[in-house]
Amino acid sequence: MKPLAARKELVSMVAVAAIWVGLQMGAAAQQAPKAQLTVSPQRITLSAQLLKEPPSFKGSGFKPGESVTIDLVIPKGVKIKTVPEAESSVGVAFGKANEKGEFEAKMAPTAIFNWLLQVDWTTEGKPDLTKATPLPPGVYELRAAGMESDAVATATMEVTHPTNQ
Amino acid sequence: MRIRGFWGLISVALWVACTLLPARAASVEVTWVELADLTGPVAGLDVPGTMGLEDYIKDINAKGGVDGVRVKFTCVDTRYDVARALSSFKRYRREDSVLAIGIVSTPLGKMLKEIMGKEKMVITVPGDGEFQAHIGNFFTWGPTYQDAFAAAMDWVLQDWQKQGRAGSPLVGYLAWDSPYGKEPLRGGKQYAEKLGIGLLPPEFFPSGTPKHDVYLSRIEAAGANYVYVACVDPAPTNIMRDATAMGLTKKIQFISDYWGPTTLGVGTHPDAVERMVIVSFFLRGEEAQSHPLIKRIWSTYRKEPIEKMNEMYGNGIVWGMNLEAALRDAIKGVGANKLSREILYESYQRLTGMSREGINGPCAYSQTSRRGSDQVRFYRCMNGKLLSISDWVKTPDAVALHSW
Numbered sequence: 237m238k239p240l241a242a243r244k245e246l247v248s249m250v251a252v253a254a255i256w257v258g259l260q261m262g263a264a265a266q267q268a269p270k271a272q273l274t275v276s277p278q279r280i281t282l283s284a285q286l287l288k289e290p291p292s293f294k295g296s297g298f299k300p301g302e303s304v305t306i307d308l309v310i311p312k313g314v315k316i317k318t319v320p321e322a323e324s325s326v327g328v329a330f331g332k333a334n335e336k337g338e339f340e341a342k343m344a345p346t347a348i349f350n351w352l353l354q355v356d357w358t359t360e361g362k363p364d365l366t367k368a369t370p371l372p373p374g375v376y377e378l379r380a381a382g383m384e385s386d387a388v389a390t391a392t393m394e395v396t397h398p399t400n401q
Numbered sequence: 402m403r404i405r406g407f408w409g410l411i412s413v414a415l416w417v418a419c420t421l422l423p424a425r426a427a428s429v430e431v432t433w434v435e436l437a438d439l440t441g442p443v444a445g446l447d448v449p450g451t452m453g454l455e456d457y458i459k460d461i462n463a464k465g466g467v468d469g470v471r472v473k474f475t476c477v478d479t480r481y482d483v484a485r486a487l488s489s490f491k492r493y494r495r496e497d498s499v500l501a502i503g504i505v506s507t508p509l510g511k512m513l514k515e516i517m518g519k520e521k522m523v524i525t526v527p528g529d530g531e532f533q534a535h536i537g538n539f540f541t542w543g544p545t546y547q548d549a550f551a552a553a554m555d556w557v558l559q560d561w562q563k564q565g566r567a568g569s570p571l572v573g574y575l576a577w578d579s580p581y582g583k584e585p586l587r588g589g590k591q592y593a594e595k596l597g598i599g600l601l602p603p604e605f606f607p608s609g610t611p612k613h614d615v616y617l618s619r620i621e622a623a624g625a626n627y628v629y630v631a632c633v634d635p636a637p638t639n640i641m642r643d644a645t646a647m648g649l650t651k652k653i654q655f656i657s658d659y660w661g662p663t664t665l666g667v668g669t670h671p672d673a674v675e676r677m678v679i680v681s682f683f684l685r686g687e688e689a690q691s692h693p694l695i696k697r698i699w700s701t702y703r704k705e706p707i708e709k710m711n712e713m714y715g716n717g718i719v720w721g722m723n724l725e726a727a728l729r730d731a732i733k734g735v736g737a738n739k740l741s742r743e744i745l746y747e748s749y750q751r752l753t754g755m756s757r758e759g760i761n762g763p764c765a766y767s768q769t770s771r772r773g774s775d776q777v778r779f780y781r782c783m784n785g786k787l788l789s790i791s792d793w794v795k796t797p798d799a800v801a802l803h804s805w
Contacts, residue, residue, distance in 0.1 A: 303516055305488040318440060318478040327488025346441075346482045357480075360635055361442025361609040383491055383516055 271297035273306075273380040273389035281396050282352055282370045291329075291393065292342040293378070298333040299385035305330050306341060308351060309377040317354045317369065325379060326351055333382070352395070373397050429737045432473040433458065433724060434493045435503040441481030442608040443633045446660050446713050447505045451476060453717020454503070456702035461721065467728040470737050473498070483509050500745045501525070503720065507581040510539055521743040523727075525720060528659075529584055532771045534805040540749060540766055542716065543682030543773040546581070546658065547799035550589035550629065552777050553656050553680045555797065557627050558596055560654065571599040573620035573653075575613070575640060576631035578605035585631055585658065588803035595802070601625055608636065613643045621649055628653055633660040642673040650676060659683070659777070663712045664690070664787055671785035679780045679787070682773070683716040684760050686780060686787030694718065694758050715760045719773075722757050723749070723764065762793050 273295045280291055293306050307325035310316055319326050328351050331341030349355045349363045356367035373396050380389045437451045438444055458474045461467060475493070479486040486509045493499045501523040504510055510526045517524075517538050524538045528546040532539035544552070554572070561570045572593065576582035582605055593600045601623045604616040617640070620628055628644075630637045637657045644650050654676070661679040662670075664686055679685070689695055689712040698718055699710050727748040728740075735744055755764040762776025779791040 303487065303512065305484065305491055307488050318480060325488070327482075327484040327486070330484050330487050344482070344484065346480070347484050350480045350482050350485070357441045357444070359445065360611075360639065361481075362611075381491065383487075 271295065271380065271382070271387035271389035273378065273391040275378055275391045275393045278392070279394040279396065280352075281398055283398050286343075286348050286352065287345050290343040290345070290348060292340065293329055293331065293380065293391075294338070294340050295331070295333075295380045295389055296336070296338045297389065298337045298339060298380075298382045298387050300333055300335045300337050302333050302385060303330060303383040304333055304339050304341070304380050305383065307379045307381070309379055311374065311376070314372060314374075315369075316351060316371075317356075328378075339380075370397065371395050429469070429740065430471045430473050430498060431500045431728070431740060432475055432493075432496065432498045433501050433503065434489075434499050435474070435476045436479050436486045436489055436505070436509070437476055437503070438481045438505050439476075439478040442636070443481060443505060443660075445634050445666075445711070449711035449713040450505075450717040450720070452703070453698070453714040454720045455717070456698050456714075457718045457721025458724075459702055460698060461725055467725055468732045468737065470728060470732060470740070472724070472728070475499075479506070481506075483512070487512065500740065500742050501724065507579065507584065511580065514539060521746040523742070523746050523749050525723075527581070529580070530587055530800040530803070531584075531805070533800045534803070536769065536771060538746065540771050541773050542720070543659065543761060544775050544777060544796040545772060545800055546584040546631070547586070547588035547592070547803070548772070548775065548796040549659055549680050549682065549777055550585035550631075551592040551797040551799035552794055553629060553658075554589070554593045554596055554598055555794075556678070556680070556779055556791075557598065557654075557656070561626070569597045569599055570626045571601060571624050573601045573623065573625035573628040574603040574631070575616055575620065575628055576603065576605055577608050577633075577636070579608065582631050585629070588799035588801065591802035592797060592799045608632065610636075611639075613640050614647065617644055617647055617649060621647070621653070625653055628655050629658070630655060630661065631658045634662050634666050637661045637677070638666050638670050638674055641677055642670065645673055645675075654678065656680065662782060662787075665709075665711050667782050667787055668785050671782070674782040675784075677782045678790070679782070680777050681780055682761055682777050683712060683719070684778075685712045686789065688789055689715050689760075692758070692760060695760065719757045719761050723752060723755075723766075723773075726752055726755055 276292050298304055305327050306329040308328045309325045316326055328347045329341045329343050331339035333339045352371050354369045355363040355365055358364050375392050375394050378391050435451055438447045455474050458472045462471050477489045503525045507529050522538050526539045526541055528541050530545035530547045533545050557570055630640055656678045659681045662674050667674050690707045695715045730748040730751055731740055731744045749766050750768050752764040753767040762774035765772040765775045775796050776793040777796055780787045781790050
């Protein structure tokens with residue numbers, strides 16, 4: 237084979253391979269929609285009212301039937317009770333994706349006490365609000381992750397403290 | 402030529418040494434992850450249990466590991482929060498060195514059962530009978546909740562007959578409103594019926610309930626002779642406090658499941674818990690405090706008087722003994738370098754009959770059993786102490802009586 241012909245053949249092979257890879261990637265992207273997460277409400281005030289109206293989460297793009305964990309990402313410098321500094325997030329809620337890959341979840345009272353209000357617990361299992369160290373005000377990232385698919389979606393939630401009146 | 406021959410000899414010797422000596426075993430480390438509720442309503446049982454396991458693992462490593470394999474102990478305080486536990490489980494499931502996980506939450510166990518599917522891994526759990534009904538990854542610490550309840554019903558009937566009373570006893574049931582609180586009746590109810598015992602409608606209450614008068618009043622009005630209590634101490638002690646104040650302990654015999662008062666609780670509230678009977682799968686009272694292995698581990702790693710020990714500590718030691726024996730079996734089978742979750746899972750099923758030096762009954766794990774043991778003892782709270790009132794008793798199979 238002449239050098240020019242060989243080069244032409246090589247170029248066409250690379251082009252075909254590139255098109256094939258592109259098609260595969262496109263197909264994959266079509267098969268697995270990007271995971272999404274929404275938080276409601278997007279702004280919360282740390283008070284007992286949260287127990288009546290807990291933060292809730294909706295997501296999509298997960299594997300049907302899989303469990304989804306929602307973690308609060310811990311910003312540098314923020315201390316969460318009993319969570320070692322090496323851990324970058326803490327689980328605050330969980331749900332299960334339906335046949336469409338969508339889930340709904342809300343924070344349980346225990347999670348609100350533990351991670352938002354950061355109370356201590358009495359030996360009788362009651363929350364001790366006198367020893368609470370509420371999460372500092374700020375905008376926090378929440379990350380939903382599929383237990384099997386590893387699909388990840390993020391959203392933010394602003395945390396505020398009650399104003400003194 | 403002489404020099405080449407010398408170096409050749411050295412090379413061969415080195416090769417032989419590297420091949421024959423278990424050089425890599427010394428560097429192998431496996432991890433046990435404990436997802437523990439060190440804070441919250443079940444901390445009273447989980448803190449001492451976790452301490453016992455941690456100390457026993459320290460002891461394993463102090464002796465050079467299990468046949469050279471060291472064990473890393475990682476503990477997460479899940480604060481009675483399934484979301485935190487599930488997220489931590491997801492994290493540690495990815496780490497190859499993690500060969501087994503201990504959990505305390507009954508709802509978490511039920512979720513993980515679904516998540517794990519056919520994946521093999523040892524996960525130790527408190528006493529949910531569902532894991533005996535559907536054999537898989539979950540190994541209970543002792544007899545299941547329903548088996549212990551059934552053994553208590555046997556005791557009730559014997560006690561009733563010993564008193565020469567006619568007819569059948571009426572038994573009330575007072576428990577946390579949780580999957581754990583409901584578990585003893587899944588098979589236990591059928592066992593009580595089989596014995597001819599009248600079981601009153603169960604009363605459930607949320608953990609953290611300050612007063613139990615309303616539930617106790619209903620049970621008293623229904624004419625209970627005995628009441629079975631299923632919640633974690635100090636909740637049973639608080640129930641007894643309320644029952645004593647209502648004058649019920651004079652006419653009703655209260656029995657606690659195995660998470661009832663330990664010596665520390667009995668000593669703190671002796672009047673409240675007086676006469677309560679506890680069905681236990683681990684040694685309690687002075688039997689635990691004077692046990693040679695428990696004493697040695699406690700004094701070596703806690704350096705406090707044994708009177709400060711909660712007896713669940715001994716049970717944590719048993720978790721460590723199980724791990725040590727299973728690791729030894731696995732290493733014997735495949736070698737230190739080929740340890741895996743599945744290999745350890747197989748080894749746990751070969752611990753059948755293993756002695757835990759009397760802290761628990763013999764191990765009952767097998768290919769067809771996920772029960773940590775199938776034996777219990779009975780204790781009675783008397784004058785601020787826990788006195789043994791029986792030898793080890795085989796528990797009935799109440800799991801088989803439920804339609805799963």
